Amino acid sequence: MIREKLIAKINQIFVEQFELEPAELTPEKRIFEDFALDSLDIVDLVTGLQRQFGISLRDNKDVLAIRTLQDVYDLCEKLVAENPDIKAKLSD
Template sequence: MDKEVIIEKINNFLVEEFEVEEDDIAPEAGLKETLELDSLDFVDLVVAIESNFGVKLVGEDFVNVKTLQDFYTLIEHKLS
């Protein structure tokens, strides 16, 4: 799966499942600030990634994830 497809799928479920405004989605946007994640939302995000991409994520995966671009890169690496 190429990077553009990954980004498109992530952005689509952010809008649909997390009610993020499309205008707020930018690679440099802060992940937590943009998604306004609480601990329950974080679990929902992990489940969404697992169901959309078939990869497992753990808390340690998110240590260095600050922006949406970091998040896209994390998923891209998990898929490779």
């Protein structure tokens, strides 16, 4: 249940910030190639994720490895799992 809520919130960021259609948001989609995002868009994405979940990605080297939407899901899931407060909010 938490994963589904997490994915829905991440997808909402992509829809709102990058004007993508929800149907386009499948895990295997490549951030740069399929969505045509650039490095400045990634800064916006990171900012949106930090705001949405209250997680810090500032010095997180895993951000550099993001290539697909699945990578975003996995990274956020890992960070949320490490933070009981955020995990509890998603459980509600």
